[in-house]
Amino acid sequence: MLSQPIIDVDQLQKRFGDLKAVDGLTFSVAAGQTVALLGGNGAGKTTTISMLLGLLVPTAGRISLFGLDIARHRHKVLGRMNFSSPYVDLPHRLSARENLIVFGKLYGIKDVATRIKEIAAALDLGALLDRKTGSLSAGQKTRVALGKALLNRPELLLLDEPTASLDPDTADWVRHYLESYQRQSGAAILLASHNMNEVERLAHEVLMLRKGKIVDRGTPDDLIYRFGRQNLEEVFLDIARDRRSGEPAKAEV
Numbered sequence: 315m316l317s318q319p320i321i322d323v324d325q326l327q328k329r330f331g332d333l334k335a336v337d338g339l340t341f342s343v344a345a346g347q348t349v350a351l352l353g354g355n356g357a358g359k360t361t362t363i364s365m366l367l368g369l370l371v372p373t374a375g376r377i378s379l380f381g382l383d384i385a386r387h388r389h390k391v392l393g394r395m396n397f398s399s400p401y402v403d404l405p406h407r408l409s410a411r412e413n414l415i416v417f418g419k420l421y422g423i424k425d426v427a428t429r430i431k432e433i434a435a436a437l438d439l440g441a442l443l444d445r446k447t448g449s450l451s452a453g454q455k456t457r458v459a460l461g462k463a464l465l466n467r468p469e470l471l472l473l474d475e476p477t478a479s480l481d482p483d484t485a486d487w488v489r490h491y492l493e494s495y496q497r498q499s500g501a502a503i504l505l506a507s508h509n510m511n512e513v514e515r516l517a518h519e520v521l522m523l524r525k526g527k528i529v530d531r532g533t534p535d536d537l538i539y540r541f542g543r544q545n546l547e548e549v550f551l552d553i554a555r556d557r558r559s560g561e562p563a564k565a566e567v
């Protein structure tokens with residue numbers, strides 16, 4: 315028997331007035347699997363993640379996490395998951411360490427100090443811990459936010475642009491860390507990213523979104539093969555511009 319998926323989303327929809335920001339998404343993510351949401355600006359990635367976090371209420375559809383419907387059991391699943399997003403700032407006046415302590419206590423972690431030491435070693439945060447979060451560079455804040463997301467050893471990680479603002483070397487190193495975290499914890503990861511190299515490297519399945527709908531899906535290799543392209547970036551451009559394999563671009567009208 316197949317094990318129960320960690321994320322199971324059925325016909326998910328979110329409207330803002332007349333706009334269907336998310337329009338009938340159905341997908342699942344298993345333990346140990348990384349699924350990437352790819353799509354241009356406004357495709358519905360952040361709205362989907364916000365609904366999975368319970369921050370936005372769906373207009374229609376069902377979200378089940380760890381086998382529980384989050385409309386009724388959000389409090390039971392929140393402790394088993396976490397998220398990181400460059401669009402959600404940690405309080406600026408607190409030091410990075412104070413932020414991690416506050417979140418550690420919110421998550422009910424017993425020995426917060428030890429967990430912070432582990433995270434600081436894993437993500438090389440030592441030199442940043444006692445600096446005010448507001449004084450950190452964008453890339454340093456991204457690393458602290460990732461540290462916050464790992465504090466409770468989540469079984470489900472929702473990552474919105476996890477390597478935004480990181481230099482290529484640090485981004486590569488963070489991706490490596492995420493892979494090893496997933497290998498040893500078996501965590502499920504849902505990733506929204508504009509970085510195609512990142513998606514090619516981390517994702518087991520890619521969901522291509524346009525205007526809130528899944529317009530194509532598959533493993534990165536499968537999509538590259540089907541579109542007859544060299545890499546996912548070219549596939550992304552084809553889908554964004556509504557072209558299929560090898561067709562030239564439509565003239566702008």
Ligand SMILES: Nc1ncnc2c1ncn2[C@@H]1O[C@H](COP(=O)(O)OP(=O)(O)OP(=O)(O)O)[C@@H](O)[C@H]1O
Pocket residue numbers: 330333335353354355356357358359360361362
């Ligand atoms: N609170 C809101 N009220 C009205 N419209 C919204 C709201 N939040 C998002 N939208 C709209 O919903 C659509 C999807 O937005 P969303 O932020 O999910 O896109 P995205 O795929 O994350 O884009 P990006 O790559 O730019 O971050 C957009 O058209 C956006 O303008």
